[in-house]
Amino acid sequence: MLRRSRKSITGKTVGPAKGPTIKPQLTRKIIRRYHFINQRAKYIRQILKIGDASSSGAKGAFAAGFQEGWGLRGDDLKKFDDEMETMLVQLNKHRDDSRLLQRCLGYITREMEADGSLANYQLASKMGQDTRRGGDSSKILVKWLKDLIAGGKQSADNLTALEIGSLSKDNQISVSGIFKDVTRIDLNNSNDAKGILRQDFMERPIPENSADKFDLISCSLVLNFVPTPKDRGQMCKRFACFLKDYTSGVPTEGNNHHSYLFIVLPAPCITNSRYMTLSHFNGLMRSLGYENINYHEAKKICYFLFQRNNFNESQEPPLLQQQRKYQRKQKLNDGASMNNFSIQL
Numbered sequence: 120m121l122r123r124s125r126k127s128i129t130g131k132t133v134g135p136a137k138g139p140t141i142k143p144q145l146t147r148k149i150i151r152r153y154h155f156i157n158q159r160a161k162y163i164r165q166i167l168k169i170g171d172a173s174s175s176g177a178k179g180a181f182a183a184g185f186q187e188g189w190g191l192r193g194d195d196l197k198k199f200d201d202e203m204e205t206m207l208v209q210l211n212k213h214r215d216d217s218r219l220l221q222r223c224l225g226y227i228t229r230e231m232e233a234d235g236s237l238a239n240y241q242l243a244s245k246m247g248q249d250t251r252r253g254g255d256s257s258k259i260l261v262k263w264l265k266d267l268i269a270g271g272k273q274s275a276d277n278l279t280a281l282e283i284g285s286l287s288k289d290n291q292i293s294v295s296g297i298f299k300d301v302t303r304i305d306l307n308n309s310n311d312a313k314g315i316l317r318q319d320f321m322e323r324p325i326p327e328n329s330a331d332k333f334d335l336i337s338c339s340l341v342l343n344f345v346p347t348p349k350d351r352g353q354m355c356k357r358f359a360c361f362l363k364d365y366t367s368g369v370p371t372e373g374n375n376h377h378s379y380l381f382i383v384l385p386a387p388c389i390t391n392s393r394y395m396t397l398s399h400f401n402g403l404m405r406s407l408g409y410e411n412i413n414y415h416e417a418k419k420i421c422y423f424l425f426q427r428n429n430f431n432e433s434q435e436p437p438l439l440q441q442q443r444k445y446q447r448k449q450k451l452n453d454g455a456s457m458n459n460f461s462i463q464l
């Protein structure tokens with residue numbers, strides 16, 4: 120069991136003021152692992168064409184292979200099987216070996232269905248919001264929007280927002296009154312009663328008309344948990360399908376209707392990656408049609424506000440041409456202590 124009391128060995132207080140906590144250094148590890156095995160399970164189910172993720176569904180369909188994998192885990196779920204872990208990373212190479220895919224599915228389903236697995240994941244996600252780690256990131260978003268409205272750069276009328284990876288309906292984005300309506304979604308919080316819809320943004324149906332689109336999307340500490348650089352790129356591309364498009368026509372002086380994208384990332388994703396820098400990220404977003412209008416770098420977290428661009432295409436290289444630069448990983452920095460965070464379009 121990973122949960123623990125609030126004091127560390129050094130006596131330092133960690134985690135939320137009330138209730139169980141998880142060691143800070145484990146938080147990201149748990150979230151990453153949870154996303155990784157869920158994504159792998161989804162991928163295997165697609166190849167094997169099975170819908171039911173649960174052990175009962177999969178066991179019934181593929182008793183032998185599935186149970187082999189299930190049995191490999193034994194009782195200690197902290198023990199990993201090196202061979203299976205390598206295969207999970209390289210599933211593509213084994214897509215024709217259905218017996219092996221069944222084993223992999225059994226192996227990870229055992230972990231996904233273990234007691235406390237989801238609870239630990241949700242606790243780890245919530246800890247990202249703990250005030251000792253920066254708190255509710257939408258506070259800064261609300262301040263920036265208020266400034267834009269006060270400066271006449273943005274109309275305050277009937278603004279709507281989509282919050283991806285929402286953990287609370289009490290965050291500033293929901294309670295500040297700036298937005299007439301906030302739609303909150305999260306992969307795992309099935310708290311519909313609490314106003315958060317359980318939904319994968321990547322599977323959210325694309326709105327057919329503008330009224331169902333949003334003036335702002337908030338994506339705080341979500342992109343960094345998307346497992347692969349290409350999946351992150353897909354997420355970045357998909358934002359535009361859900362944002363109101365105020366960009367058509369020639370930009371006019373005094374136009375104060377825009378749509379926005381608020382992105383929050385752990386600072387090391389931008390400041391300490393071999394494949395990402397601030398200007399690279401802004402360039403990538405620019406190639407997708409967004410202009411960075413606000414940026415704040417705190418010790419651990421980076422905050423970006425992008426405005427959907429209203430530029431004159433004839434004066435810019437076409438966006439598709441610009442996007443090519445961001446389709447491959449490019450080494451921009453190097454250093455032993457650097458990470459490999461990247462986004463590929």
Ligand SMILES: C[S@@+](CC[C@H](N)C(=O)[O-])C[C@H]1O[C@@H](n2cnc3c(N)ncnc32)[C@H](O)[C@@H]1O
Pocket residue numbers: 150243244245247248256283284285286304305306307308318319320321338339340341344345383
């Ligand atoms: C670390 S939490 C961040 C929560 C909060 N937004 C914050 O800033 O503290 C990441 C959340 O993103 C959610 N998430 C990740 N990928 C998602 C997706 N594709 N669709 C919806 N939610 C997603 C996870 O379920 C998780 O609750």
